[in-house]
Every structure is written in structure tokens, then in C-alpha cells.
Amino acid sequence: MSLGFDLIRTTDQGGRRARLDLPHQTVETPVFMPVGTAGTVKAVAQDVVETLGAQLILGNTYHLYLRPGHEAIRRMGGLHRFMSWPRALLTDSGGFQVFSLSQLRKVSDEGVRFRSHLDGSSHFFTPEHSMDVQIALGADIAMAFDECTEYPAERSRAEESLRLTLAWARRSIDHFRGHQNEVVWHDELNGRTQSLFGIVQGGMYRDLRRESAERLIEMNFDGYAIGGLSVGEPRDLTLEMIAEVLPLLPANKPRYVMGVGYPDEIEQYARMGVDMMDCVLPTRAARHGLLFTSEGRLNIKNKRYAEDQGPPDPACDCMVCRRYSRAYLRHLMQAGEALSGTLNTIHNLAYYLGIMSRVRAELQAAERVPGGLPPFRT
Numbered sequence: 001m002s003l004g005f006d007l008i009r010t011t012d013q014g015g016r017r018a019r020l021d022l023p024h025q026t027v028e029t030p031v032f033m034p035v036g037t038a039g040t041v042k043a044v045a046q047d048v049v050e051t052l053g054a055q056l057i058l059g060n061t062y063h064l065y066l067r068p069g070h071e072a073i074r075r076m077g078g079l080h081r082f083m084s085w086p087r088a089l090l091t092d093s094g095g096f097q098v099f100s101l102s103q104l105r106k107v108s109d110e111g112v113r114f115r116s117h118l119d120g121s122s123h124f125f126t127p128e129h130s131m132d133v134q135i136a137l138g139a140d141i142a143m144a145f146d147e148c149t150e151y152p153a154e155r156s157r158a159e160e161s162l163r164l165t166l167a168w169a170r171r172s173i174d175h176f177r178g179h180q181n182e183v184v185w186h187d188e189l190n191g192r193t194q195s196l197f198g199i200v201q202g203g204m205y206r207d208l209r210r211e212s213a214e215r216l217i218e219m220n221f222d223g224y225a226i227g228g229l230s231v232g233e234p235r236d237l238t239l240e241m242i243a244e245v246l247p248l249l250p251a252n253k254p255r256y257v258m259g260v261g262y263p264d265e266i267e268q269y270a271r272m273g274v275d276m277m278d279c280v281l282p283t284r285a286a287r288h289g290l291l292f293t294s295e296g297r298l299n300i301k302n303k304r305y306a307e308d309q310g311p312p313d314p315a316c317d318c319m320v321c322r323r324y325s326r327a328y329l330r331h332l333m334q335a336g337e338a339l340s341g342t343l344n345t346i347h348n349l350a351y352y353l354g355i356m357s358r359v360r361a362e363l364q365a366a367e368r369v370p371g372g373l374p375p376f377r378t
């Protein structure tokens, strides 16, 4: 079995409270997934990430492939064991970083040739290679290799990009199905395997998004993601694309919106029926001194906090807000202390994870809408 998905409640706004059974963790959804790019949620140790209640975190295939290398990670027992993270992991396909970070990339139907942003070395990624790398890393969930359509994109460009993404999705799933039992923990976890999610693209064109969803569903992925959002488009367009695609996706499989968003966005999307979301925002903003709080955004560098004895967020009971003042966090930032990024990140993650926990409780308490589905197993 790859994954199980049990819908507990569905609201008439489309919100879903569900349980996602993955080989390393049973994940309560809707879930926010902190980003652990290079095998670490930057600045925070794994035991703290666990204490904060993170159930599922991301690793970036592009970064881990370049350093320390996927074969090295496989030899060390896979990414869970290497980074000592016992709960669930998801790896992206590497596509997004190839397009956003690497230099001199050249796209063909076969794949993408690119130069490493680290040392300029030349690499070639195909859908099959992305699957091999992700199977070596051994996350619970792997993602199909796609091309993230940039914004803005002319219609002809979005059409061509979608054609490529659909062809690569077919090759991804064919290769993955042939090799998914090779994951390093397969025998140890009683024959369980990784899952593979397809990624809906299509730029900001509603009909292309629909076509993308329909064609991917025919390929029978274990779950579906909506990608190519939060790429610079206005927020109402993000919402429009999500609202267009969600009703088309199979109700009995998990739905993941990639790379979103601000606190109010993740709350809104969760209520619309998005089960999974990830974003670098809480962790990246924290390292720049931006805290998300119940009173809005707070820039801890601001001079007005120089002698502020209050907690970062009076309504937050995270380990940082219970112990430290705004004045101290500001001082750490001003002094360039390493602890600054750590404490700021812990609070922001607690805030994001707290939102999801609250939304889950609300959805759990909602009236059950008739027409419940039997549990899905694959």
C-alpha cells in the first residue's frame, strides 16, 4: 500500500477533514508542511520541529541531488534516516528549482539540461531520472516531473508548457510504477511503498487548467497537486485557479496546493477543500525578522521594539512567546546572532501550524454532509 485517505468530514463549502495514512506517519489534514530544503527546516532542529507538531515536511530534490547526492542518501538508508526525521516526508520533482535556480538551462522534450548553481557543473534531468532520484531519497510522497509555467505567459507558451508537463507526467508515472518497490524502507515497513502525485499546470488559463486536471486523472495518480501558483500573479487569480481545479479532482484522493501562502490564504484554501500546502514564507520571512502574529505582521527589526518587554505574540503559547521578549528578539537580530533565525522560525512555524490545527478542529465540528465516501487505499 502507498497511502490511505479517510475523509472524516466534508463541509458544504467543500472543506475536508481527513486522515492521510502514509508509511511513516498518519497525517491529520488539512496540513501545512514546513519546507526542509536541504534536509533541514532551516535553523531549527528536528526534535523542535516535532515538538511544534509538524507531521509532514518537504525536501527539495534539486538541492539534495546536487549535495550530498541521492545515491549517498540511499546508501545511508534514505532521507528519513539520514536527517533523523521519523515522520512523513515529501520531495518535489526538482523541476521548480531547475527552472528558478540553475543557470543555462535548455529544455527539450527529452528533459532539461542545466548547470548547478553551486559549482557550474552540467546535469541532465528527465522525468525518469527525477523518479530515480526521488526513489533513492525515499520520501513518503514523490512528485511528477513538471515544468512550472512562469507568469505572465502568453497562451501559446502556456499551451506548449502544458503539453510538455502532460508528456512528462505520463513518463513519470510509468517509470515510478515500475520501480516504486525499490525504496530502501520497503521491506522494513511491511511492503509499503511511496506515492506519486501529479501536478496540474496550465498557467492562468482556466480551460488549460481543466484540461490538465482531466488528463492527469486519466493517468490515475495517488494524489493531485495544483502547481504553478504564487509565481507573481495577483492573489484573486490564484484563488480563481484553485476554485476552478478543486471540484474536478477526485474527492477520495488528497489535494495539494504547492507554494502557498500567507496565513489568511492557507486558512481560506483549507476551508475550500485543499488538504495539503507548503510554503517557504514562514521560515524565510523569520530569518529576515518578519513575524506572523495574531495582531498582524511584525517586523522585529523595528526600533519601536527596542525596549518592548512583551512577547512576540500575546496570543501565542509557543516556546518562544512563553519565554522571550520582543526586545530580546530584536537585539538578537541586530547583533546578527544565530539564535535570531532559530527563535523567529520557531514562532512562525508554531503560528502556521496553529492555524491548521484550529481549522481542523472547526472542520471536525462541522455538520457531516451526506454522501460520504469509502476510505481510499492504493
Ligand SMILES: [Zn+2]
Pocket: 312, 313, 316, 317, 318, 319, 320, 321, 322, 346, 347, 348, 350, 351
Ligand atoms: Zn509564538
